[in-house]
Amino acid sequence: MKELRREPIVQRWVLISSEHPPANPKDSCPFCSGNEKDTPPEILAVRPPGGRADQWLLRVVPNVFPFFRIEGNLDRRAVGMYDEMNGIGAHELVIETPQHFQHWGTMSTEELSRVLWAYQQRFLDLRKDSRFRQVIVAKNHYSDHIRIPHQHSHIVAMPIIPKRIDEEIKGLDDYYRHKERCIFCDVLHEEIAVATRVVFESANFVAFCPYASRYPYELWVVPKNHAPDFAQISEPELKDLALNLRHVLGRLKAALHDPPYSLVVHSTPVQKFFHKGFHWHIELRPRVEERSGFEWATGFFVNFTPPEFAAKKLREAREE
């Protein structure tokens, strides 16, 4: 059973699944070179010219334990007063490197560019499916407890617009009605002018700790030029983004002793929900402290690390 159910009050879609992924894989890493048979066939791969099956630089494979299943119709329906549809979607894994232990802060910008390029390819392919409204890239880097520690990221295509993206769109639209400007463009302008929260500025991107950071060392990486769609940025922009992320993650690793972190790409919804007012960006949350129940309970966040302090510490950190 995989069902999308809509919470009727705040209208949040939740996937309810009775198929729990197993806690631990077998001893050998299914993502390491030589173990290609332990994953389903590749959706995308990068190999050097003439490379054998196990001589790859990057692979994209379907997740064996996906959030969604790909086959079937959405079958939107009422269940009493509630709204429900089938849990249809795509869930792929990007195996970012053949090396078991790696980190975005120590990878080469060339390797990191390849990962970002793979995201783009999958974004462009998955959005062709008319059932999907959003493609999300998310990555969890954990020092220890994660199912498979081998560097990888998730690409998820879903038939709904997730709540955070929806809230951003409402906020962007509201602001535009008042100012006829993009709020992210204004935020960038302000952050560059103030400078105290900037961690790293490259040709096309600014990485900064946002003014109202919910979490200690929260980071946003935002393109300087207004663009709704991560999948359509140019090759030079992609390389500059890799350079920026390489430095930001290198400093995060150094400053906070390789903390676990989660990272997500927020890009415009797709199909008829494509929104040219959207300003795509990356959000990053280091997991440096256990959260109390208060944030969950109220949606009100308390952050004991002012972003100005966090940004200074990250600016001054010495990368490996």
Place this chain on the structure above:
Amino acid sequence: MKELRREPIVQRWVLISSEHPPANPKDSCPFCSGNEKDTPPEILAVRPPGGRADQWLLRVVPNVFPFFRIEGNLDRRAVGMYDEMNGIGAHELVIETPQHFQHWGTMSTEELSRVLWAYQQRFLDLRKDSRFRQVIVAKNHYSDHIRIPHQHSHIVAMPIIPKRIDEEIKGLDDYYRHKERCIFCDVLHEEIAVATRVVFESANFVAFCPYASRYPYELWVVPKNHAPDFAQISEPELKDLALNLRHVLGRLKAALHDPPYSLVVHSTPVQKFFHKGFHWHIELRPRVEERSGFEWATGFFVNFTPPEFAAKKLREAREE
């Protein structure tokens, strides 16, 4: 430094504080009987008739490490393009019992009624302050890692309406415009009719696992009669709530081996934001599994424990 800063895109207020509470208190528990000198003077206390200072049944004291400070003006101001005000508010602790180790699932309904009564008293008192828009009760029960394991809860009065409450109000208002009915009243009607997600029904309250539960074993306890304000429920209703919570927490403790949980009372905002369309309720989130970064990243939740399964397991659990 304690500042309330508003995130400009989704308009979420965040408290940024440079005063981090210390990680661990000294060896002896400041909340145990006999250690009254280790807390600031009582705001409220319950003692048996003629009881000495250390013969109390319940105490309410100011938090020594409060989120907010109580003195001062809000001083709302612009900081560049952003919105800011002083971190003014109240932060009190309810020491629920003199016993160091206790649990709502094993306390008597009389003891639990006393805790709920104390919440009410503090709600009614704090809302007199015209600076405050919301009073929140939140409780974290952890089996192990919490600063002070002695059973206590937090009462926080704040000058803003927290995001979750604000979202509920928008949802309630939207629904009312369509149906001219309260959505919580309709949800209750549906849940009682369907019955599969109900955990415990008492004279005035229904505890159930919501249809689109974000978390495994998420629980809502909702009054059957529409009422916006927890602080104004009658004494019989309060006793019935204590009875309901006693059974629900008792079953949770038994079914999931005393899991950590967070609990919050959602009641109407106060002062000029009092909303008679609000339907107050309690939300409870057991912390039975580590959350991935996906929920944070997208606001989209994946829950591998269907609420019908969770409710059945809780219904069938045998309380101590």
